[in-house]
Amino acid sequence: MTETTTLRKETPQPQDERVPTVIVDGVDIVYRVNGTGAGRGTATAALSRILRGRKKVERRAGVRKVHAVRNVSFTAYRGEAIGLIGTNGSGKSTLLKAVAGLLPTENGRIFTDGQPSLLGVNAALMNDLTGERNVKLGGLAMGMSREQVRDRYDEIVDFSGINDKGDFITLPMRTYSSGMGARLRFSIAVAKEHDVLLVDEALATGDRSFQKRSEQRIKELRERAGTVFLVSHSNKSIRDTCDRVLWLERGELRMDGPTEEVLAAYEAFTNPAKKPKSPAPAKNATKGT
Numbered sequence: 001m002t003e004t005t006t007l008r009k010e011t012p013q014p015q016d017e018r019v020p021t022v023i024v025d026g027v028d029i030v031y032r033v034n035g036t037g038a039g040r041g042t043a044t045a046a047l048s049r050i051l052r053g054r055k056k057v058e059r060r061a062g063v064r065k066v067h068a069v070r071n072v073s074f075t076a077y078r079g080e081a082i083g084l085i086g087t088n089g090s091g092k093s094t095l096l097k098a099v100a101g102l103l104p105t106e107n108g109r110i111f112t113d114g115q116p117s118l119l120g121v122n123a124a125l126m127n128d129l130t131g132e133r134n135v136k137l138g139g140l141a142m143g144m145s146r147e148q149v150r151d152r153y154d155e156i157v158d159f160s161g162i163n164d165k166g167d168f169i170t171l172p173m174r175t176y177s178s179g180m181g182a183r184l185r186f187s188i189a190v191a192k193e194h195d196v197l198l199v200d201e202a203l204a205t206g207d208r209s210f211q212k213r214s215e216q217r218i219k220e221l222r223e224r225a226g227t228v229f230l231v232s233h234s235n236k237s238i239r240d241t242c243d244r245v246l247w248l249e250r251g252e253l254r255m256d257g258p259t260e261e262v263l264a265a266y267e268a269f270t271n272p273a274k275k276p277k278s279p280a281p282a283k284n285a286t287k288g289t
């Protein structure tokens with residue numbers, strides 16, 4: 001189970017002492033996918049899963065396991081912006097959801113300081129309500145008071161740029177393009193200060209000027225002592241926003257270090273043609289992945 005606990009030390013620490021905000025300790029995450037076993041999806045099958053041992057039921061029902069995150073450990077500190085990179089299906093979103101407390105861990109533990117907030121491009125706003133109603137309800141849902149929402153409303157709408165091309169904020173969200181919807185979700189989420197903010201690809205959806213504003217906002221959030229995690233396939237966004245990068249591949253943590261160092265290794269991995277010239281590998285050498 002994901003645990004939330006206070007990590008601040010009781011005794012006063014020197015100013016430059018780093019304060020851990022997220023500790024991920026030997027974490028494995030496994031999805032279970034129902035296969036072709038009889039009765040799958042029925043109420044009876046669900047009841048029998050509860051009543052019988054998990055392993056036996058899994059075998060009978062043809063449950064397949066997907067081991068999405070494997071023995072991952074790291075510590076994040078207050079004030080850090082950490083990029084999560086890796087090829088498709090490497091476990092980035094899964095790890096982020098687990099840090100947010102939305103997925104249980106199979107092994108290992110996750111400790112967080114404060115309540116992490118996960119901002120994904122699919123974060124739920126209500127399509128039939130106007131942008132205006134969504135800003136208000138979204139703000140309240142994040143724990144802002146009515147006054148705070150009222151005070152910040154114009155700022156949120158301006159930041160989103162939704163009204164740049166006309167009065168769209170009073171139209172239902174279903175009339176927005178996917179980029180506009182993502183921008184509004186991001187703008188609502190960053191209106192509040194977060195202890196730990198988890199951003200899943202949100203930056204990649206906006207246009208360049210929105211990306212610039214988002215990067216600036218992430219920097220401000222960091223300066224106000226939060227920790228930001230950013231999952232992105234845009235190496236440029238990661239470079240512009242993060243000072244540390246975790247590289248996941250096939251669920252394993254391949255590298256954890258300064259942005260430039262990790263990105264250089266990742267770029268060499270994803271685009272070997274660009275690798276700096278090195279001596280030709282010996283014939284029959286095993287290819288690493």
Ligand SMILES: Nc1ncnc2c1ncn2[C@@H]1O[C@H](COP(=O)(O)OP(=O)(O)OP(=O)(O)O)[C@@H](O)[C@H]1O
Pocket residue numbers: 031032033066067068086087088089090091092093094095
């Ligand atoms: N709900 C799910 N049920 C079963 N398997 C899942 C589920 N979600 C993800 N997976 C599997 O877990 C693995 C990691 O997926 P995840 O979405 O975390 O990767 P990712 O690095 O975020 O990928 P991408 O860059 O494509 O968004 C993949 O093999 C994927 O198929």
